[in-house]
Amino acid sequence: MSGVRVLAGTRKGAFILESDGARRNWSIRGPFFGGWEIYHMKGSPTDPNRIYASQSSSWFGQVIQRSDDGGATWEAVGKEFVYEGEIGTHQHYDGSQRPWEFKRVWHLEPSLTEPDTVYAGVEDAALFRSNDGGNSWTELPGLRRHGSGPAWMPGAGGLCLHTILLDPSNPNRAFIAISSAGAFRTDDGFATWNAINRGLRSDYLPDPQAETGHCVHRIAHHPSRPNVLFMQKHWDVMRSDDAGDTWHEVSGNLPSDFGFVIDVHAHEPETVYVVPIQSDSEHYPPGGQLRVWRSRCGGNEWEPLSDGLPQRDCYVNVLRDAMAVDSLDPCGVYFGTTGGQIYASADSGGRWTPIAAHLPPVLSVEVQTLP
Amino acid sequence: MIRVVLPYHLRLLANTAEEVTVDVPPPATIAAILEALENAYPVLRGTIRHPRSGARRPLVRFYACRLDLSGEPFETILPDPVQSGKEPFLIVGAIAGG
Numbered sequence: 001m002s003g004v005r006v007l008a009g010t011r012k013g014a015f016i017l018e019s020d021g022a023r024r025n026w027s028i029r030g031p032f033f034g035g036w037e038i039y040h041m042k043g044s045p046t047d048p049n050r051i052y053a054s055q056s057s058s059w060f061g062q063v064i065q066r067s068d069d070g071g072a073t074w075e076a077v078g079k080e081f082v083y084e085g086e087i088g089t090h091q092h093y094d095g096s097q098r099p100w101e102f103k104r105v106w107h108l109e110p111s112l113t114e115p116d117t118v119y120a121g122v123e124d125a126a127l128f129r130s131n132d133g134g135n136s137w138t139e140l141p142g143l144r145r146h147g148s149g150p151a152w153m154p155g156a157g158g159l160c161l162h163t164i165l166l167d168p169s170n171p172n173r174a175f176i177a178i179s180s181a182g183a184f185r186t187d188d189g190f191a192t193w194n195a196i197n198r199g200l201r202s203d204y205l206p207d208p209q210a211e212t213g214h215c216v217h218r219i220a221h222h223p224s225r226p227n228v229l230f231m232q233k234h235w236d237v238m239r240s241d242d243a244g245d246t247w248h249e250v251s252g253n254l255p256s257d258f259g260f261v262i263d264v265h266a267h268e269p270e271t272v273y274v275v276p277i278q279s280d281s282e283h284y285p286p287g288g289q290l291r292v293w294r295s296r297c298g299g300n301e302w303e304p305l306s307d308g309l310p311q312r313d314c315y316v317n318v319l320r321d322a323m324a325v326d327s328l329d330p331c332g333v334y335f336g337t338t339g340g341q342i343y344a345s346a347d348s349g350g351r352w353t354p355i356a357a358h359l360p361p362v363l364s365v366e367v368q369t370l371p
Numbered sequence: 372m373i374r375v376v377l378p379y380h381l382r383l384l385a386n387t388a389e390e391v392t393v394d395v396p397p398p399a400t401i402a403a404i405l406e407a408l409e410n411a412y413p414v415l416r417g418t419i420r421h422p423r424s425g426a427r428r429p430l431v432r433f434y435a436c437r438l439d440l441s442g443e444p445f446e447t448i449l450p451d452p453v454q455s456g457k458e459p460f461l462i463v464g465a466i467a468g469g
Contacts, residue, residue: 033384057418059430060384060464076384082423
C-alpha cells in the first residue's frame with residue numbers, strides 16, 4: 001500500500017510524519033536537530049530515501065544535512081556557500097548599498113532526475129547547486145549578474161531566494177522567486193536569467209510596475225503545465241499563462257489577497273490553494289478564522305474550505321514554504337502554521353484534520369508520496 | 372589535554388558530550404584550541420568562527436576562569452588552570468533570546 005511522508009521544518013527542529021495511503025493514522029518522528037531552525041527539507045523525486053535538510057542558527061551558522069534512509073539517520077554535508085566572482089551590492093532596508101553576505105539556506109530543491117543534484121536558494125539571494133549530494137556547493141552566478149541586483153532589497157524576512165521551480169519538460173528552464181526582487185526565469189540551463197514581473201504592481205515601490213523589486217512570496221505550477229504559473233505576492237494573487245512573461249491578477253473574491261503560500265492540486269492543474277492573511281501588518285487569518293481558499297478554475301472564483309479548521313480566535317500564520325500536496329487520489333493537501341499545527345486533508349481540501357498540534361512554529365512542509 | 376565545554380547545539384551537531392578534550396601543545400592559545408577542536412570534529416568548522424574570515428561569530432562567547440575572553444586576540448595564551456586541565460575553556464552561545 002502506498003504511503004505518505006510529511007517533512008516539517010520548524011523553528012526548533014525537524015519532524016517527520018508518516019501514514020499509509022489512507023492518511024488517517026499518523027506517526028511523528030523527531031525532533032531531529034532539536035533547537036536548530038530547519039528552514040526546509042525536501043526529498044529527491046527519484047530516490048525518496050534521499051532527503052536534504054537546511055539546518056541553521058543565528059548563533060552557529062548554516063549546516064546542510066542529508067539522509068539516505070528516509071530520515072532515519074543523517075549526515076552533515078557541505079555548508080560552504082561562497083559567492084562567485086565580484087560580490088557586488090544590493091539595496092538595504094534604508095536604501096543604502098550593502099555587500100552580498102551569505103546568511104542561510106531557505107529552500108532546497110532536489111533535481112527531478114539526479115538524486116545527487118540539488119539546488120539551494122539562499123539569503124542574501126543567490127542560487128547554488130551541488131552535484132555531489134550536497135558535499136560541495138557552487139553558485140550559479142548568472143542570476144546575480146542579471147544587472148538589477150543593486151536594486152534588490154530584503155523583505156521582512158531578509159533578501160531570500162525562497163522558491164525554485166524546475167520545469168519537468170525542459171531541463172534548461174527554471175523559475176525562482178526572491179523577496180523582494182521578484183520572479184526570474186532561465187531558459188538556458190541557469191546561465192542567464194530574465195526578470196518575469198510584467199503585470200505585477202507593488203505600491204511600495206517608487207515605480208509600482210518596475211521590472212524588479214516586487215515582494216513575491218511564492219510561485220507554483222503544475223508539473224504537466226509548467227508554463228502556467230500562480231503567484232502569491234505580498235499583496236495580490238497572480239497568474240501567468242506564458243511562463244511569466246505577463247501576469248494578471250486572479251484574486252477575485254478572496255477576503256484578503258495578502259498571504260504567503262500557494263499550491264496546485266496534484267491532478268487538477270486549474271485547482272489552486274491559498275491561505276489568505278489579514279494584511280501585511282497583521283499576519284493572521286481574517287476574523288480569526290483559519291480557512292484555505294480553493295479555486296477550481298485557475299483563480300478569480302474562490303471557495304472557503306473550513307471544515308476541521310479553527311473558526312474562532314485563531315491568529316496563526318502560514319509561511320511561504322509551508323504548504324504541499326501529495327499525489328494520491330484523491331489529492332492530499334497539507335499545511336503548517338506558526339502555531340505548530342500541521343493540517344492535512346485527504347480529499348483535496350474538503351475536510352481537514354490536525355496531524356500534529358503542538359510543534360514549534362512551522363517553517364516548511366513538504367510531502368513525499370511513497371510507493 | 373585541554374578541556375573544552377561546548378554549548379548544547381554544537382554538542383548535538385558533533386554528537387558528543389558536553390565536555391571534550393583536545394590535545395594542544397603548550398602554551399595553548401584560543402586559536403590552537405579552536406583548530407584542534409575543528410580537526411577532531413570537522414562538522415564544527417564554521418560554527419564557532421566564520422568559515423571565510425575566521426572571526427568569532429558574534430553570538431559565540433569564550434570564557435575561562437571567570438574571565439570573558441571573547442574579545443581577546445586568538446593568539447592569546449590561556450590562563451594556567453586551562454593549560455593544566457584544571458579549568459575548562461567554555462564556548463558559549465550568547466544569551467540573545469530564542
